[in-house]
Structures are given as structure tokens and as C-alpha cells.
Amino acid sequence: MSELIKKAYEIAKEQYAAIGVDTDAAIAKMKDVNISLHCWQTDDVGGFETADGELSGGIQATGNYPGKATTIEQMRADLEKVLSLLPGKQRLNLHAIYGDFQGEKVDRNEIEVKHFQSWIDWCKAQGIGMDFNATCFSHERAADGFTLSSKNEENRKFWVEHVKRCRAISAEIGKQLGTPCVHNTWIPDGSKDVPVDRNGYRALLKKSLDEAMETEYPKEQMKDAVESKLFGIGVESMTVGSHDFYLGYAIKNNKLICLDNGHFHPTEQVGDKISSVLQFVDEVLLHVTRPVRWDSDHVVTLNEDVQLIASEIIRNDFLDRVNIGLDFFDASINRIGAYVTGTRAAMKAFLIAALEPTKDLVAAEEAGKNFERLAMLEELKTMPFGAVWDYYCLQEGVPTGMDYIGEIQQYEKDVLLKR
Template sequence: MANKEMIKKAYELAKEQYAALGVDTEAVLNKINEIKISLHCWQTDDVSGTENPDGQLSGGIQATGNYPGKARNITEIMADLEKVMSLLPGKQRVNVHALYGDFSGGAADRDAIEVKHFQGWIDWCKKQGIGMDFNGSFFSHPKADSGFTLSSKDEEVRKFWVEHLKRTREIAAEVGKQLKSPCVLNTWIPDGSKDTPVDRNGMRSQLTKSLDEGFAAEFPKEYMKDAVESKVFGIGAESMTVGSHDYYLGYAIKNNKMICLDNGHFHPTEVVGDKISSCLQFVDEVLLHVTRPVRWDSDHVVTLNEEVQTIASEIVRNDFISRVNVGLDFFDASINRIGAYVVGTRAAQKAFMIAMLEPTSTLVKYEENGQNFERLALLEELKTKPFGAVWDYYCLQEGVPVSEDYIAEIQAYEKEVLSKR
């Protein structure tokens, strides 16, 4: 167990070091709680959902591994999320996919879902004192087997998915209204072609038509905010993705929607952190899906790596916190799922704290004066400053496990709960 006195002493020393650089660690400890990360419910059960838990994943989505103890129903999903939140500093949100409704009262197809199917989630969020975000589920469904949903040239299929989009927006608006916190409604579709298509324009025209129909109803922004999410390719859609970044960025700017930037949905050499300030020149807000791609969009558990740090730094340096909605998107079925949540979320939180501990004004001054050596030197020296001491003190203040202490907590939960499933 962590020694509280040692943590406090280490923090006081770190506080002095950062003060010498003009950084107020107390201000950072207050500001870090402005970052509310939306926890994706689909890590609890490998994207199985509650609609048809034994169904096969489709639409380029694949969860690998069969670690024991995955959640089997909404009750277990919520219990696992409660355990996760008890191990994280600050307040989070929850992000729910449409296939995670409560269908105990009877099945409802995607074009027939209603608020009542998610009222249990809303009530649970009220109890937890957190906000909720929502997503349409345009995959793992017979009407998505062709590889096309909102861009389908089959009018019956296209209309089905347009109705699903409409229903998700109605649900999201009610979520935000009841929780008194705007619900971010993210729309991602797997549409694309395995081999080279001829009529790319026709597919994208269909998608535009569908989005225009689905987004026709207006909802107050204090209740619901729309986001559209691109992807570079997917399994079964290797040659062309209808909803590319170029397409959705243009649609978002023209129609005043948020663009969702998933750092696994771009070419390996593209840096999502560099896209944030570009997008925010033209849209009011962006949504982030923070993940860890390994060679491709493989949705590994987030770690404190350079790409995640770049994303966090870009947001903090430009005071974009109020304009950026942060969510996670990974599903690792090969390790303890609670552990995956805690490691991934803490990594994202640490990246934001490191960014807040940076003497940005000094660095900008160096940059504007052409003092590039000084800028480089200070950035390098910051890498070895005692950030960990500030992080541990933050966790201590928040009453959650410090440092690696959460490992034992998760091991106990696995023994007492997960192993009995």
C-alpha cells in the first residue's frame, strides 16, 4: 500500500520544481477535473451487446481473446463500470451503444428502439451522478450484411437505417434532458467496398441523402449534440470507405456537426493531435475516440504514448477543453476487462495532467522569438520532471488507489466476482 506521508512529501518537492518553471500544481489539480472521459460500455463484454449477446460481430469489428469473466447482461455491465469508476480519479461519463438497451420487456429491432429501452441506463447515470453519451449501432445486424447501411442503394435497407438514426437522436435528446448534461450522439457506419468500386459518388450521394433525412429534426444543444465519425478502412471494406475523413469533415462543416476523430481511423503516419486545431477552425466542437492502433485500427488499450500525449497537449495548450469531448474506444478480450479500462483511462488522464504541467507561455515565447534551441531543451527537460508525484497526490486527494495499488483491487474483484460468471 502507498505511504501517504511519502506521497505528500514527494508532491511538495515536485510542487517546488514546477513552481520554478512558473507552473502552479495546485491549479493543475483543480483543472484536471474538467476532463471528463466517456467510458465505452462495450469494453465490458467485447461488443456483444444485450440485443443478441450470442450474435456474430460484423462491419469490420473484431474482438480477440476469451479472457474469463465478461459481463453477460446489463446488471453485470453496470456493476463492472461502477468498479472501474471507483478506481479512477475525477468524474467520468458513460458511452452506450444502441445494441445495449434493456430488451427484457420484448425485442425491438434497430428501427424501433425507444427511450424506454435505455431508461435503466439514464436512471443508473442519475444514481452515479454522471452524464451519458450514445451511439447508433449500424453493424452486427442482418440489414448490414451487404456492407452498406446509410449509403445503400437498396431503398428498404437505407430507410431502415435512416429510421435507426432518427431513433438514436430522439433517445440521445431525452438522455441529455433527463441528466441535464448534453448527450453526444455519435454516428459511425461500416459502409465500404472490399474491392475497387466504380460508383463512389453514388454511394456518397446516398449517404448525404440519408444523413440529411436523419438529422432533419432539431434538438436543443443543451440536450444533444451530433457527431459523425470517419474511418480509413475496415475488414471487408479495404478498398474504399464511404464515410472517409474528407467526406465527414466537409459534411460536419457544412451542417454544423461535430467531427469525431478516432486516432485508429487514419493512416499510420497521420497524427490526430495535429488535426484538432485544424478542425476547430471551422467546427464548434470535436469528439475524440482515444484508442491505441497497432499497425492498424486494432483498438488496443490506451497507453501513455507519444500520440496520446500529442492529443492532450494540443487540447490544453490551446484551451480547447470546453470544445473537445473525450471518449475512449478499445475492446481487449485477451486481458482482465476491468484492468483494461483502468489502465486505458488513467493513461489518458495522465496525458492531460502532463500537458497541464507544461509552462506553455514560456514555450510559446521561445517559439515566437525564434529561440528554437531553448524550446527544444525545455521540452526535453520536462520529460524527466516529477509528474508522477503530482499524479499520485491527485489520486490520494480523490480517494482512489495510488500508483499500482489498483492492481490488487482488480485481482480481488476478479476472484470475488468475475471468476464466478
């Protein structure tokens, strides 16, 4: 099979060379594509604080496929399997509810680096970086739908302290691993029915963020990101942390704006937003997902929305200003299969973008040759990208084509179904 892949690649290489594209250079470009893998795909966003890991705050995973990770050991085994099936070097994205609490009840305003040290050590052993998230949902102090914007001062202070601690933990993660840890803040705050005092809640959110982010950490250790949302289940009438709010906050305070392509109106494209916001902020964080019906967080597939995101980043040489993460969870199918399929789909989008003759397309565009531009973009869709992808996987020592399906089926038989 490897010889067939090499032969197919040589043919593809010639075809791409005919339109001025160096396939070897495109593959080399992929070393700069580091995707932060969201740990919550392995356990349906349950975490390790309680035995049941019950969700609230507009978060919902559907399905009951067997094999869910219920311990840190199981999650790490699943993550190692995922990493073994992906080309390139990725990262881990961890929520605060996934601490190594050793059976101890640790509330979120009490978490410390020690509760995540074993995760840092695990990432170090894997040779990967790590990102982090405050968990401002699925907690009794978020039961009324408000956290950082709560008018209950005791609750607001609780969540401010949680974010403070998460930022400190993130800085230590980055320091120990030698690569900046992106800390993301998303809150579920909002109103089911039409509120009167929108301004009051947003003033409180701004106050809380200012308090939580008062301590500055070196950028080489941690970076702050803030994430907006159009609306959430149970908060349909008003979301406190809207895109307008967080974009303004990010610009004013030099923070990353997190763009989740499931958090906008279905006709909006995050790919279109990237070049806009990067005129005003230094970096962005992406949460790549597939919103079948708005923010439904389906497994990423190689669709036009994801392709536009990847193309905008590669066309404009934005890889050093864009932090790429995934955010989906599907409990209705094999969770590891969902993980690997979704991540490989995102990676394929970046390789396709790297195989584009961008200079020729821009030249046609600037010359007003819009028919030629359209025709070239259409013809690129049937270029032999698959041969280049398989060769890239072969070089990286991971399964090519559909071979990873069998590996995951075997892992299910040997590991998942025995849980």
C-alpha cells in the same frame, strides 16, 4: 503511504514552481477533463440484443479471458468498479445494442427511450452524464456492407429510422441528465474491391444523413457527431464515410467531427488535426485508442500520440470544445484492468499537459529559440509528474500508483471468475 505521497508532492511542487508551473492549478484543471467511458470494453462489443452478440462490419474483439459481462447487471457492476478506481468525474458512452430489452426482440428501427430509461436512471444515480451511438453493424440489414448508403431502399430507410430514433433517445438522455448527450454516427459502409460508383454511394449517405438529422434538438440536450474511417476489414478499397466526406458534412451542417486516432493512416496524428478542424467547426469528438497496427484498438497507453492530443487541447484551452471519449476493446486480458489502465493513461496525458509552462515554450518559439524550446520539452519529460499524479489520486480517494492492480485482482477473484 499517504504521508510519503504528500512529501513527494511538496518536493515536486517546488520543482515545478521553479519553472513557473502551479501544480495545484494543474490538478484543479483536471476537474474539466471528463472522459466518456465506452461500455463495450466490458463485453467485447456484444450487446444485449441476442445471446451470442456476434460481431460483423469490421468489428472484432480478440481473446477469451474469463469474466466477460453478459447481462446489464454484470456490466453495471463492472462499470461501477471502474469508476471507483478513477479520479475525477467521467461519463458513460453507450451503443444502441445495449438497451434494456428485458428479453424482448426489439429491432433497431423500433427502439425507444423506454429501452434505455434504466441506463439513464443508473447514470443519474452515479452522478454522471451519458453519450450514445447508433449501432449500424452486426445486423442482417448490414450484411452486404452498406447501411445509410445502401442502394437497397428498404435497407437504407431502415437505417435512417434507426439513426432518427437514436438521436431522439439522445436528446431525452441529455434532457433528463442535465448535460448534453453526444450522439455519434459511424457506419461500416464500403467496398472490398474497387467500386465504380463511389459518387452514388456518397450521394446516398448525404441524403440519409440529411433525412436522419432533419429534426433539430436543443444543443443543451444533444449534439450530433459524425465519424470517419480510412478503411475497414472487408471494405479495404473504398470507405463511403471518408474523412473528407464527413469533415465537409460537419462544416456545412454545424455538426461535430469525430476524430478516432485509429481511423487514419499510421503516420497521421490526430493531435495535429485538432487545431485545424476547430477553425471551422464548433466542437469535436475524440475517440482515443492505440492503433498498434492501424485500427487495432489496443488499450491506451501514455505514448506520444496520446500526449500530443492532450497537449493540443490544454495548450489552446480547448476543453470546452472537445468531447473526450475512449474506444478500445481487449478480451485477451482482464477487461476491467484494461479499462482502468487505459483510462488512467489518458488522464495522465492531460495532467502532464496541464503541468507544462506553455507561455515560456511559446515565447521561446516566437523568439526563434528553437534549441531552447527543444531542450525545455525534453527536460519536462523527467520532471516528477508521478508525484503530482499520486497526490491527485490521493485527493480524489482512489488508489495511487500500482495499488489499483490489487483491487482489480480481488474483483476478478470475487466476481469475474464466478461468472
